[in-house]
Amino acid sequence: MPTARDIIESILEKPSVFRSRDKLYPEYVPAYLPHREEQLKNLATYFRPLLVEPGSISQRVLLVGSIGTGKTVTAKRFGSDFKQLARQRGINLEYVHVNCHRDRTLYLVVQEIARQLRIPIPPRGLSAQEMFHIILKYLENRDMYVILTLDEFDYFIEVAGNDAVYFLVRTYDEHSEYTKRISFIFISRSLTSLSRLDSATESYLVRNIINFKPYASRELYDILKYRSSEAFYEGTVGDDVLSYIAELVGADTGGSGNARLALEILLLAGQEADKEGAPRVTIEHVRRAFTQTNPDISVMVNDALPHLPLHELLILLAIVRTLQRSGEPYVRIGEVEAEYHHICEEYGETPRRHTQVYEYVMDLKRRSIIETRLSGKGYRGKSTLIGISVGPLDLLEKRIREIIEYKREER
Numbered sequence: 001m002p003t004a005r006d007i008i009e010s011i012l013e014k015p016s017v018f019r020s021r022d023k024l025y026p027e028y029v030p031a032y033l034p035h036r037e038e039q040l041k042n043l044a045t046y047f048r049p050l051l052v053e054p055g056s057i058s059q060r061v062l063l064v065g066s067i068g069t070g071k072t073v074t075a076k077r078f079g080s081d082f083k084q085l086a087r088q089r090g091i092n093l094e095y096v097h098v099n100c101h102r103d104r105t106l107y108l109v110v111q112e113i114a115r116q117l118r119i120p121i122p123p124r125g126l127s128a129q130e131m132f133h134i135i136l137k138y139l140e141n142r143d144m145y146v147i148l149t150l151d152e153f154d155y156f157i158e159v160a161g162n163d164a165v166y167f168l169v170r171t172y173d174e175h176s177e178y179t180k181r182i183s184f185i186f187i188s189r190s191l192t193s194l195s196r197l198d199s200a201t202e203s204y205l206v207r208n209i210i211n212f213k214p215y216a217s218r219e220l221y222d223i224l225k226y227r228s229s230e231a232f233y234e235g236t237v238g239d240d241v242l243s244y245i246a247e248l249v250g251a252d253t254g255g256s257g258n259a260r261l262a263l264e265i266l267l268l269a270g271q272e273a274d275k276e277g278a279p280r281v282t283i284e285h286v287r288r289a290f291t292q293t294n295p296d297i298s299v300m301v302n303d304a305l306p307h308l309p310l311h312e313l314l315i316l317l318a319i320v321r322t323l324q325r326s327g328e329p330y331v332r333i334g335e336v337e338a339e340y341h342h343i344c345e346e347y348g349e350t351p352r353r354h355t356q357v358y359e360y361v362m363d364l365k366r367r368s369i370i371e372t373r374l375s376g377k378g379y380r381g382k383s384t385l386i387g388i389s390v391g392p393l394d395l396l397e398k399r400i401r402e403i404i405e406y407k408r409e410e411r
């Protein structure tokens, strides 16, 4: 019997597809941000006066975009690089990033700013406003500048309210004795949460907006390509795997355009490969990973199966088997139909005609059990391609076969 140590060692020594898995974690801030060049340029343009004429303005820029569009990572990358560049020019600038989902009140936000800047604050008895003035004086005494990002700012608006926002961003208007040492980046998922503010404060915030659009699949592919080159050993993740994930998530191919989701699927797919001791990440590992990030879809598919007519199930079985055999993300409808004829023979059923087969395929698509698209690059001729994003396919196959048996017995 293996000892506990043997078991632990066997896992530690198991080969892995990952060179450095943490490069896929959401908190990692990479040096390259493909397809966010415009946003970085805009940020640099807005904040340039801080280097040219420090103290002349308190800049404020609002980053807006839906979930996983790179707002946080772009702000952090910008902040860290801008700080280095400022220091090279002899300007003592710090970057502070506060997540307002965690720190939702003025008190918590101000406390967090002080913590990150390592400013000693008396432990008790001060109001948020008093603490903020201690920070401003500290910056003044040390000739320091700060870019302060308030991430998930929507929460701050909702919980802390208009007066708190006003206090934070208008301090320099009320206190002309201070040099303008703090500039702001606000991050929000949408502009609607800002309408809770009074119109003066709102218009003050929306003057400089940088938009972050959901990523298209081609953009996600570039992001995944770069991040996977950092995270995986060479040759363990093929371009087919990356394009498949990019297509599942891309905004132009029916997904949400969320890079966090795409990277999570890639990470989970790598973990699936490691679990099996596989030398490469496969399309099937991606299917399993996608199902883990989308448990609702597999429940929906499972619930739908018993309601499908027998021949629709036979076609679905044909799709599953053709996909399993090919190891590709998609197969041609022609190959599926050929497999369907085989399966009908196996079961002693008369196959339906082509037009009916096509109808069933379209019904499976309407029910989101399969995806279809027209063949393009890499395929000869135009043909309908069929894919299934939920996995594992062997479990799906087993379940379909059970229901087919059940339906045949019922007749």
Ligand SMILES: Nc1ncnc2c1ncn2[C@@H]1O[C@H](COP(=O)(O)OP(=O)(O)OP(=O)(O)O)[C@@H](O)[C@H]1O
Binding pocket: 024, 025, 026, 027, 028, 029, 030, 032, 033, 034, 035, 036, 065, 066, 067, 068, 069, 070, 071, 072, 073, 074, 189, 212, 223, 227, 259, 260, 263
């Ligand atoms: N252009 C990019 N290049 C490389 N990685 C990216 C890029 N855009 C986003 N990512 C990665 O995707 C994940 C999500 O990005 P980020 O957290 O910045 O999104 P967000 O827009 O702030 O989302 P949320 O609104 O949910 O906070 C992170 O792991 C980030 O590193």
